[in-house]
Amino acid sequence: MGSQSQQSVKPGISGCADGAAGDMVPHMKILVIEDDLEAAAYMTKAFREAGIVADHASDGESGLFMGSENSYDVMVIDRMLPRRDGLSVISELRKRAINTPVLILSALGQVDDRVTGLRAGGDDYLPKPYAFTELLARVEVLGRRKGTPEQDMVYRVGDLELDRLSHEVRRGGKDIPLQPREYRLLEYLMKNAGQVVTRTMLLENVWDYHFDPQTNVIDVHVSRLRSKIEKDFDKPLLKTVRGAGYMIKDEG
Numbered sequence: 630m631g632s633q634s635q636q637s638v639k640p641g642i643s644g645c646a647d648g649a650a651g652d653m654v655p656h657m658k659i660l661v662i663e664d665d666l667e668a669a670a671y672m673t674k675a676f677r678e679a680g681i682v683a684d685h686a687s688d689g690e691s692g693l694f695m696g697s698e699n700s701y702d703v704m705v706i707d708r709m710l711p712r713r714d715g716l717s718v719i720s721e722l723r724k725r726a727i728n729t730p731v732l733i734l735s736a737l738g739q740v741d742d743r744v745t746g747l748r749a750g751g752d753d754y755l756p757k758p759y760a761f762t763e764l765l766a767r768v769e770v771l772g773r774r775k776g777t778p779e780q781d782m783v784y785r786v787g788d789l790e791l792d793r794l795s796h797e798v799r800r801g802g803k804d805i806p807l808q809p810r811e812y813r814l815l816e817y818l819m820k821n822a823g824q825v826v827t828r829t830m831l832l833e834n835v836w837d838y839h840f841d842p843q844t845n846v847i848d849v850h851v852s853r854l855r856s857k858i859e860k861d862f863d864k865p866l867l868k869t870v871r872g873a874g875y876m877i878k879d880e881g
Contacts, residue, residue, distance in 0.1 A: 657772045658682040659703045662692030662718065663734070664710050672705075675761050681768070689713025696722055701729050702772040705764070708735035708746065716749040723750040730771035734759070743833075754833070763827055766873075770821050770830070784819035786866055787879030789858060791819050800858055810835070811854045818867070818877040827874040851875060 659676065661683055663669040669685050676683040684699070686692035689710040696704055696718070704722075708715040719731050730753075733746040738756025746754045753767050784791045789800045796812055798805045807815065813835045818826060828847050836846075855867045868876050 657702045657769075658684070658700070659705060659768060659772075660684050660686065660692065660696055660699070660701045662686045662689065662696075662704065662706045662710060662715065664688060664707065672761070672764075676765070676768075679765055687711075689715065689718045693718045693721055696729065697725060697727060703768050704729055704731045705768065706731055706733055706751075708733060708737060708742075716746060716751075719746075719750040732764075732767055732771060734764075763829065766825060766827060767830065770824055770826070773821070773824065784816070784822070786819055786822045786877055787864065788862075789819075789866055791816055798858070800862060803861075805857055807854070807857060810850060811857070814850055814854055815858070815877075818875065823876065823878045825870050825873045825876050830874070 657680075659681055661669055661673055661676070663672065663685070664687050666687065669687065673683040673685050684695060684701075686695050690712040692704075692706065692710070693713060706715045706718060710718070713721075715733060715735070719733070722729070722731070731751045732753045732755060733751040734755055734757060735742065735746065736757045743754040743756075752771055755764060755767060782793045784793070789798070791798050791812075793816065798807055798812065798815065814831065817831065817835050831847050851867065851869070855865075858867065859865055864880070866877050866879060868878065870876055
């Protein structure tokens with residue numbers, strides 16, 4: 630998770646929201662389902678300070694009702710809840726054809742726990758304790774994903790194109806051969822174009838496992854990918870955001 634300020638620390642949360650908002654989804658509205666009232670109060674306050682409308686439900690049944698009766702951009706759901714557990718809430722929402730992106734929060738952070746959560750219908754999984762800055766970044770990414778049709782099979786950033794059906798990558802009409810891991814890395818970056826993607830997010834979504842985010846395996850692969858998609862081209866697209874992660878963006 631990296632070093633974080635220990636000011637304003639609440640149960641299961643480290644760091645603070647100051648300066649963490651970035652370019653968030655306009656008028657985003659989220660639902661937080663969390664039974665720890667102190668942690669929930671801190672979380673919703675921090676979201677609101679970041680410009681996000683945040684509602685709160687303190688148990689699974691209330692959360693299911695609110696999530697079913699209201700429209701949200703993202704739901705943040707704790708796994709261990711009274712009256713109805715978090716995974717049951719998610720499963721029931723999906724049965725009701727409510728496809729709002731869900732980020733699961735849990736003290737259960739092993740690989741099997743995360744796999745179970747994702748298979749239950751979650752879109753992302755963040756183990757406790759966590760830094761609020763990372764939670765905010767993940768919520769912003771999920772909020773944008775809601776507005777991205779899954780049928781969009783070609784991602785474009787400037788003159789760079791990635792075809793999700795053929796797995797072909799081109800820039801300026803020139804084919805760019807990539808190794809499978811490089812392709813997955815580029816696909817995830819382009820899916821979240823214009824947004825900072827943290828190392829932890831890349832480890833969990835591109836490498837499919839969780840370990841020290843300070844490892845240099847990501848830097849090595851990003852360096853190789855950058856050399857392939859930017860060599861012989863004047864305009865850089867893939868940027869390193871110091872202390873945060875990476876971003877692919879066309880500056881115009």
